[in-house]
Amino acid sequence: MNVWLGMPPFPEAARQALGDSQLRANLRAATATIRTKRAAVVAERDDWEQLREAGRAIKDRALRDLDTYLLQLEAQVTDAGGTVHWARDADEANRIVAGLVRAAGATEVVKVKSMATQEIGLNEALAAAGITALETDLAELIVQLGHDRPSHILVPAIHRNRAQIRELFRREMPGVDPDLTDDPVALASAARAHLRRAFLAARVAVSGANFAVAETGALVVVESEGNGRMCLTLPEVLISVVGIEKVIPTTADLAVLLQLLPRSATGERMNPYTSFWRGTTPGDGPREFHLVLLDNGRTTALADEIGRDALRCIRCSACLNVCPVYERTGGHAYGSVYPGPIGAILTPQLRGPDPVADSLPYASTLCGACFDACPVKIDIPRALVHLRGKVAHPPGERAAMRAAAWVMSRPPRFAVARLAARLGARLARLPGPWRRWTEARDLPTPGESFRDWWDARERP
Amino acid sequence: MRVGLFLTCLNDTLFPGAGKAVVQVLERLGHEVVFPPAQTCCGQAHFNTGYRRECVPLARKFAKDFAGLDHVVSPSASCVAMVRENYRELVGESPPVYEFSEFLVDVLGVTDVGAAFPHRVTYHPTCHGLRLLDLGDRPTALLRAVRGLRLVDLPDATHCCGFGGTFALKNADTSVAMGTDKARNVLGTGAEVLAAVDNSCLMHIGGLLSRWRSGTRVLHVAEILAAT
Ligand code: SF4
Numbered sequence: 001m002n003v004w005l006g007m008p009p010f011p012e013a014a015r016q017a018l019g020d021s022q023l024r025a026n027l028r029a030a031t032a033t034i035r036t037k038r039a040a041v042v043a044e045r046d047d048w049e050q051l052r053e054a055g056r057a058i059k060d061r062a063l064r065d066l067d068t069y070l071l072q073l074e075a076q077v078t079d080a081g082g083t084v085h086w087a088r089d090a091d092e093a094n095r096i097v098a099g100l101v102r103a104a105g106a107t108e109v110v111k112v113k114s115m116a117t118q119e120i121g122l123n124e125a126l127a128a129a130g131i132t133a134l135e136t137d138l139a140e141l142i143v144q145l146g147h148d149r150p151s152h153i154l155v156p157a158i159h160r161n162r163a164q165i166r167e168l169f170r171r172e173m174p175g176v177d178p179d180l181t182d183d184p185v186a187l188a189s190a191a192r193a194h195l196r197r198a199f200l201a202a203r204v205a206v207s208g209a210n211f212a213v214a215e216t217g218a219l220v221v222v223e224s225e226g227n228g229r230m231c232l233t234l235p236e237v238l239i240s241v242v243g244i245e246k247v248i249p250t251t252a253d254l255a256v257l258l259q260l261l262p263r264s265a266t267g268e269r270m271n272p273y274t275s276f277w278r279g280t281t282p283g284d285g286p287r288e289f290h291l292v293l294l295d296n297g298r299t300t301a302l303a304d305e306i307g308r309d310a311l312r313c314i315r316c317s318a319c320l321n322v323c324p325v326y327e328r329t330g331g332h333a334y335g336s337v338y339p340g341p342i343g344a345i346l347t348p349q350l351r352g353p354d355p356v357a358d359s360l361p362y363a364s365t366l367c368g369a370c371f372d373a374c375p376v377k378i379d380i381p382r383a384l385v386h387l388r389g390k391v392a393h394p395p396g397e398r399a400a401m402r403a404a405a406w407v408m409s410r411p412p413r414f415a416v417a418r419l420a421a422r423l424g425a426r427l428a429r430l431p432g433p434w435r436r437w438t439e440a441r442d443l444p445t446p447g448e449s450f451r452d453w454w455d456a457r458e459r460p
Numbered sequence: 461m462r463v464g465l466f467l468t469c470l471n472d473t474l475f476p477g478a479g480k481a482v483v484q485v486l487e488r489l490g491h492e493v494v495f496p497p498a499q500t501c502c503g504q505a506h507f508n509t510g511y512r513r514e515c516v517p518l519a520r521k522f523a524k525d526f527a528g529l530d531h532v533v534s535p536s537a538s539c540v541a542m543v544r545e546n547y548r549e550l551v552g553e554s555p556p557v558y559e560f561s562e563f564l565v566d567v568l569g570v571t572d573v574g575a576a577f578p579h580r581v582t583y584h585p586t587c588h589g590l591r592l593l594d595l596g597d598r599p600t601a602l603l604r605a606v607r608g609l610r611l612v613d614l615p616d617a618t619h620c621c622g623f624g625g626t627f628a629l630k631n632a633d634t635s636v637a638m639g640t641d642k643a644r645n646v647l648g649t650g651a652e653v654l655a656a657v658d659n660s661c662l663m664h665i666g667g668l669l670s671r672w673r674s675g676t677r678v679l680h681v682a683e684i685l686a687a688t
Contacts, residue, residue: 015633324620328637365624366508368591388510401506405514408500418473436632441667450479454495
């Protein structure tokens with residue numbers, strides 16, 4: 001995750017983002033569009049709640065017997081001519097992939113959009129090993145060309161608008177038409193020409209997977225552009241890096257998940273391209289297939305009774321699009337490849353404690369919009385509260401909370417505190433942590449207290 | 461009916477009007493209100509900030525303070541949600557608490573409480589009322605029955621206002637950015653009054669409206685229902 005090194009904790013990073021009016025406008029427009037599309041396609045299903053429940057059950061079943069399903073997957077993939085590698089953490093996964101690319105005699109790989117490879121910082125690790133990785137998803141390409149960080153799970157360049165992308169292409173894309181306009185078709189055509197050369201030349205492709213079916217050993221990638229399918233079929237060697245929580249028991253489970261995912265993700269009934277592959281087939285597609293199964297903190301999350309719910313995530317990003325915090329701050333503020341509500345519960349679990357990860361469970365008002373939208377019913381607010389109990393708290397906070405509980409435990413103490421608070425509310429500027437309130441907001445000026453009123457009327 | 465009033469620590473301290481209004485409406489409808497004076501706080505701020513252990517004694521105390529009451533009503537959706545959603549797991553019992561509008565509509569079966577309030581009002585459905593308690597159109601049904609009241613729709617009503625308890629301090633900048641959008645929508649309706657069923661959210665949105673000298677004020681739904 002080295003592209004994320006040096007990010008400040010969420011409140012500070014958010015403050016910077018909030019001041020960027022272009023970013024705010026881009027996010028407002030983009031999230032509102034996806035929200036409207038999603039709401040429309042979800043509303044046309046009167047069994048949406050049953051589908052969500054079925055999705056939850058499938059992922060929970062897979063997680064409950066994860067060991068069994070993973071071994072079944074390994075056996076099936078091996079049987080179909082693939083090779084399975086197990087990676088405990090990012091370093092191990094990166095070493096395995098770099099080794100495989102080198103063994104294939106390649107110095108360049110084309111990539112299918114993948115969160116797992118972003119998570120482990122594969123592109124940077126490959127670069128250190130002298131291997132160039134080319135992102136082929138249009139939005140990932142925009143991020144890569146801009147030497148930027150992704151800010152959304154599905155639309156990594158959501159923070160950029162068309163005009164900015166045009167500028168970027170003109171600056172960074174070799175051989176691009178200098179008169180390129182910001183028409184979406186023109187931009188897509190420029191990217192297409194740029195990528196086509198790479199697809200035809202590439203000998204190794206790296207992908208992730210949306211699902212891995214234990215029963216058959218099939219991997220599934222869901223996408224919109226067809227660039228993924230090019231990578232999955234043209235090169236000689238295909239390496240897929242897949243988080244262990246992506247395994248599902250049976251092909252039939254896809255009947256549920258492939259209805260939930262596109263509706264929740266892009267607001268489409270069905271996505272344009274769904275690719276399945278199973279091991280290798282002589283004369284058709286890659287000659288070599290490697291599946292790298294990635295733990296990288298997932299088994300730790302699995303051991304947490306509440307935190308494990310995050311492993312049900314199918315990376316649809318619906319929770320980001322409905323999140324009022326994400327809509328204001330964008331994805332970079334979360335300091336991780338996984339932004340938004342899911343990032344706030346996944347990053348602290350996958351990455352372990354650090355100042356950014358510790359700030360993330362608090363990057364939410366607990367409004368619950370994410371839980372309502374999640375196609376696999378992850379109770380994100382509950383997980384946030386649970387993780388708030390586990391991360392490091394700011395110095396003095398526990399003492400203050402204990403003191404508050406001490407005050408509230410005895411009515412006379414509370415009476416004194418009420419009086420103090422009523423007096424304090426008259427101050428134009430509050431002291432200590434309360435300062436942040438009065439910077440932008442007034443406080444009410446209460447009249448006669450309820451208790452005085454109550455006592456006076458009971459006594460007549 | 462004998463009804464316990466759970467005022468909540470915030471209303472007890474800074475919003476005396478909400479409690480008075482609940483008492484007035486219930487008495488007007490012929491019910492007896494009991495106010496257990498030892499009550500303090502449900503522990504929501506502790507629980508939601510990650511201090512579960514510190515919250516347990518407060519939850520025990522709450523159960524003790526309201527023991528023996530069949531109906532406890534409160535002018536705070538988020539505190540009711542706290543008790544209803546978390547107490548069973550925390551202390552093994554969940555006292556029978558109702559949010560005020562929910563109590564009026566579901567338990568007492570009334571939507572017209574005989575109020576009059578000749579003003580233009582807009583309503584913000586606070587997140588915990590909307591998503592945890594599923595209050596739906598109960599508060600607006602009550603407001604629509606108020607004589608003279610003109611209820612105008614709030615754009616993006618279901619979007620969070622950005623209060624979020626300790627979020628308002630820990631992430632004050634984001635909180636204010638969200639509140640600004642909410643307050644701007646409120647002003648766009650031309651309403652004189654913004655109503656809600658949670659004074660915590662109203663403290664936040666109202667704090668901005670007041671700082672801007674906007675002239676739009678905030679009121680708890682109960683205060684409007686108490687007006688005659
Ligand atoms: S947590 Fe749920 S809504 Fe968010 S990305 Fe994952 S599956 Fe989608």
